[in-house]
Amino acid sequence: MHRKPHLPHKVCAHCARSFAWRRKWSRCWEEVRHCSGRCRREARRQERVL
Numbered sequence: 001m002h003r004k005p006h007l008p009h010k011v012c013a014h015c016a017r018s019f020a021w022r023r024k025w026s027r028c029w030e031e032v033r034h035c036s037g038r039c040r041r042e043a044r045r046q047e048r049v050l
């Protein structure tokens with residue numbers, strides 16, 4: 001049987017790529033806005049500059 005994993009997706013607020021749900025975000029998926037820690041850090045740095 002072919003079964004597609006049905007995971008929620010979001011678009012990264014920094015690099016605009018779509019990324020899939022990860023287990024590590026199971027508790028904070030609502031708050032996740034970036035695909036990776038790196039994007040989160042970059043976004044924060046830009047916020048400061050602006």
Ligand SMILES: [Zn+2]
Binds near residue numbers: 012016017035
């Ligand atoms: Zn990203």
